[in-house]
Amino acid sequence: QQQVKQSPQSLIVQKGGISIINCAYENTAFDYFPWYQQFPGKGPALLIAIRPDVSEKKEGRFTISFNKSAKQFSLHIMDSQPGDSATYFCAASPGNEKLTFGTGTRLTIIP
Amino acid sequence: DSGVTQTPKHLITATGQRVTLRCSPRSGDLSVYWYQQSLDQGLQFLIQYYNGEERAKGNILERFSAQQFPDLHSELNLSSLELGDSALYFCASSGHGTSGRIQQFFGPGTRLTVL
Numbered sequence: 227q228q229q230v231k232q233s234p235q236s237l238i239v240q241k242g243g244i245s246i247i248n249c250a251y252e253n254t255a256f257d258y259f260p261w262y263q264q265f266p267g268k269g270p271a272l273l274i275a276i277r278p279d280v281s282e283k284k285e286g287r288f289t290i291s292f293n294k295s296a297k298q299f300s301l302h303i304m305d306s307q308p309g310d311s312a313t314y315f316c317a318a319s320p321g322n323e324k325l326t327f328g329t330g331t332r333l334t335i336i337p
Numbered sequence: 338d339s340g341v342t343q344t345p346k347h348l349i350t351a352t353g354q355r356v357t358l359r360c361s362p363r364s365g366d367l368s369v370y371w372y373q374q375s376l377d378q379g380l381q382f383l384i385q386y387y388n389g390e391e392r393a394k395g396n397i398l399e400r401f402s403a404q405q406f407p408d409l410h411s412e413l414n415l416s417s418l419e420l421g422d423s424a425l426y427f428c429a430s431s432g433h434g435t436s437g438r439i440q441q442f443f444g445p446g447t448r449l450t451v452l
Contacts, residue, residue: 260440269339269427269443270380272434315380324370324393325441327380 229253230318232328239335245303247331249316252297256318260325261290261301264313273314274301306335340364341444343428349450355416358447362409362430368392369411370431370441371403375424386411418451425449 231250239245251259260275276283276290276299283290289302303310316328340363350356362369371383373396382395386405397403400418405411415422425448429441 262443267445269341269429269445271339271443272440275438275440324382324385324395325372325380326382329379 229326230316230328232316232331234331235329236332237334239303239306239333241306241308241335241337243306243335245306245310245333245335246300247314247316247333248298248300249318249328250296250298251318251326253318253320253326254297255320256326257321258319259290259292259299260317261288262315262317262327264315264330270315303333306333308335308337311335339442339444341428341430341442343426343444343447345447346445347448347450349452350418351452352418352420354418354451355414356418356449358413358415358426358428358449360411360413360428360430360444362411362428363432363442366430366432366442367409368431369405369409370429371397371411371413372427372429372443373424374427374446375421378424380427383413415449420451423449423451 261273262270263273264270274288287304292299317325319325342361344359367388370385374380383397385393403413425446427446429443431441434440
């Protein structure tokens with residue numbers, strides 16, 4: 227059973243544009259929602275994370291929006307750059323323990 | 338560089354064989370997690386160890402086992418290998434990041450190919 231649904235599967239954005247990736251979860255026990263960035267041949271690296279006590283968290287060009295009632299959260303990448311081209315995974319866990327990952331979004335930023 | 342090391346980087350073996358993947362967590366991290374990444378299943382949690390004890394189990398097959406040693410390194414043993422076990426296997430350890438919050442740090446992975 228897929229407990230974290232992620233969309234879109236792939237995304238092409240022009241340089242300078244906004245990249246938006248969406249995730250939805252089912253398990254109400256989840257209370258930690260990180261986003262990971264993965265480059266080819268590398269392990270996932272934490273990008274930004276949020277807990278359900280806030281609706282938004284911003285770090286530089288990266289923002290997580292969180293809607294607890296809808297059980298949805300999204301990643302926004304502002305002023306997208308070619309170096310942001312990677313695969314992005316949303317995840318969720320109860321108490322930052324075992325992570326349940328979304329299926330991933332392959333983001334390509336074109337000049 | 339996350340500080341988590343995994344060996345070997347690549348492993349090619351035949352069906353029915355047994356392999357051992359090794360992970361060294363970041364210095365001071367007591368928790369180790371194993372994940373499998375495959376094209377059809379995505380990234381899936383397998384098992385977690387904390388200071389030598391099994392803490393949580395995920396979608397780990399009975400043919401797979403893991404352990405964490407007193408020096409905190411961990412090994413994932415995969416036996417009776419099948420073609421479908423071909424995947425990237427990641428180890429992660431958890432500890433405080435630069436923000437001061439607990440986070441999981443992933444190693445570079447071991448790519449297993451079963452022929």
